[in-house]
Amino acid sequence: xxxxxxxxxxxxxxxxxxxxxxxxxxxxxxxxxxxxxxxxxxxxxxxxxxxxxxxxxxxxxxxxxxxxxxxxxxxxxxxxxxxxxxxxxxxxxxxxxxxxxxxxxxxxxxxxxxxxxxxxxxxxxxxxxxxxxxxxxxxxxxxxxxxxxxxxxxxxxxxxxxxxxxxxxxxxxxxxxxxxxxxxxxxxxxxxxxxxxxxxxxxxxxxxxxxxxxxxxxxxxxxxxxxxxxxxxxxxxxxxxxxxxxxxxxxxxxxxxxxxxxxxxxxxxxxxxxxxxxxxxxxxxxxxxxxxxxxxxxxxxxxxxxxxxxxxxxxxxxxxxxxxxxxxxxxxxxxxxxxxxxxxxxxxxxxxxx
Numbered sequence: 001x002x003x004x005x006x007x008x009x010x011x012x013x014x015x016x017x018x019x020x021x022x023x024x025x026x027x028x029x030x031x032x033x034x035x036x037x038x039x040x041x042x043x044x045x046x047x048x049x050x051x052x053x054x055x056x057x058x059x060x061x062x063x064x065x066x067x068x069x070x071x072x073x074x075x076x077x078x079x080x081x082x083x084x085x086x087x088x089x090x091x092x093x094x095x096x097x098x099x100x101x102x103x104x105x106x107x108x109x110x111x112x113x114x115x116x117x118x119x120x121x122x123x124x125x126x127x128x129x130x131x132x133x134x135x136x137x138x139x140x141x142x143x144x145x146x147x148x149x150x151x152x153x154x155x156x157x158x159x160x161x162x163x164x165x166x167x168x169x170x171x172x173x174x175x176x177x178x179x180x181x182x183x184x185x186x187x188x189x190x191x192x193x194x195x196x197x198x199x200x201x202x203x204x205x206x207x208x209x210x211x212x213x214x215x216x217x218x219x220x221x222x223x224x225x226x227x228x229x230x231x232x233x234x235x236x237x238x239x240x241x242x243x244x245x246x247x248x249x250x251x252x253x254x255x256x257x258x259x260x261x262x263x264x265x266x267x268x269x270x271x272x273x274x275x276x277x278x279x280x281x282x283x284x285x286x287x288x289x290x291x292x293x294x295x296x297x298x299x300x301x302x303x304x305x306x307x308x309x310x311x312x313x314x315x316x317x318x319x320x321x322x323x324x325x326x327x328x329x330x331x332x333x334x335x336x337x338x339x340x341x342x343x344x345x346x347x348x349x350x351x352x353x354x
Contacts, residue, residue, distance in 0.1 A: 004024075005022040005032065006022065007021060007061065008243070010237070010243070012188035013188045014169075015038065016036055016037065016038035016187055016190075017037045018034055018035070019037070020034055020243075021033050021034070021035060021057070021061035022057065023049070023054045023087075024053045025048055025051065026147075030240065031048060031049070031054075031083050031240055032046075032237070033047055033061075034237060035061075035062065035065060038169055041074070041168060041169060042071050043072070043075075043076060043169075043170075044075045044097065045076050045192050046076075046077060046078055046085070046239065047075055047077070047085065047086075048087035049083045049086040049150070050086030051086070051150060054087060055087060068094075069091055069095040072095045074097055074098050074099075074100065075100070076101075076170065076185060078183055078185070078195070078239065079102070079105060079178065079182040079195065080101060080109055080179055082147055085108075088151075088154040089150070089154060092154050098158065099154065099158075100156070100158045100159065101156055102160045102161070102174060102182070103159040103160065104176070104180035104213055105181030110155055112148075113152070119211070120141065122210050123141065126207070126210055126299060127141070129325065130274060130275035130276045130279075130295055130299060131276040131277065131324035140291060143288065143289050147289070160174070171187075172185050172186075173186075173229050175225065175226055176213035176214065176219075176222060177213075177217075177219025177220070177222045177223075178196065178214070178222075179195075180213035181213075184230070189233050190233065190234070190236075190237065191237070193226065193230075193236050193238045193247075194239050196223065196226055197244070197254055198238075199241040199242075199250070202257045202297075203254070204296070205296070205297050206296040206297070206299065206300055207296070207299040207302075215303060215304065216300050216301070216303075216304040217304065217307075220255070220258070223255065227248065227251055230247060255344075262301055262305070263337060264281070264282045265282060265298070265301040265302065265305065266333055266336050266340070268281040269305075269327055269329040270333065272314035272315065272326035273328070274324045275295065275298055275324075276295065278298050278301075278302065279298040282294075282298060306327065308340075309330070310329065310330060310331070310339060311328060311330060312330050313325045313326065313327060
């Protein structure tokens with residue numbers, strides 16, 4: 001979403017009122033949070049990034065609705081990415097609202113500094129194995145530190161655990177892939193889908209070696225489960241784009257985009273390449289935070305193809321000496337592609353019934 005978004009109001013079949021509040025989470029990068037009002041409940045779903053601008057947008061958005069942070073009863077987070085939970089650091093001193101997040105994302109929110117230290121080490125190792133030059137690695141790690149440094153740990157009051165949950169008026173489903181603890185929340189005939197679907201592209205994915213319960217397989221399974229679980233809903237509200245009145249078309253488009261990137265990755269691996277080289281072939285020249293995002297996405301594609309036996313490491317002896325692995329396709333592209341389509345169809349068909 002590159003244009004400035006607008007506030008909106010929605011109502012559920014059960015009489016709840018939902019106010020959409022736009023926030024500029026980072027310069028020229030907008031996000032939505034939602035205020036849900038029903039009976040004595042005042043529930044904020046997500047809370048922005050915590051930058052000064054994002055926080056000001058949040059407070060002014062609440063003020064327009066004649067709501068003060070102290071009026072909030074709950075803050076429910078869809079997942080632990082900074083543009084969705086970072087606002088807690090400024091919001092918590094202003095409210096006694098109970099904060100909830102899925103248990104797999106709790107450490108990121110409640111023990112952020114320790115989690116950051118672990119994740120930075122994993123990321124540094126991944127970027128080295130990807131074959132990036134030392135200067136580029138340090139630049140990307142600096143970007144990672146900067147975007148996360150605006151947040152300090154905030155205690156969590158409760159977690160959503162297991163697969164299906166019910167919190168007050170919300171039904172909640174765990175949908176890992178984009179983030180370990182990503183969830184969707186349903187209120188009557190309205191579903192809050194977080195970042196499960198992003199208009200015109202595949203949502204950000206990273207390899208599981210960086211964080212368990214991420215990666216392509218988890219994400220595909222979650223897409224299928226979301227479609228089944230949300231049957232009968234008439235409105236879908238997300239973290240960055242306009243509201244959707246149905247999911248089948250955007251879910252199909254999302255899956256096609258993911259398949260397209262997998263096919264591009266397979267095509268690139270007709271000869272041995274590092275992850276960084278594949279990223280260059282698939283995405284072209286990128287810079288800044290986008291470079292970090294696409295190298296992680298490429299790592300997710302390669303991880304999926306490798307774990308499913310469709311590519312191999314061509315320089316195993318060199319890898320033992322610390323050289324970045326180079327991957328290559330095992331079979332011809334047509335055969336490999338047919339195998340991917342078969343595996344993905346089996347994955348999504350199985351989880352449509354869950």
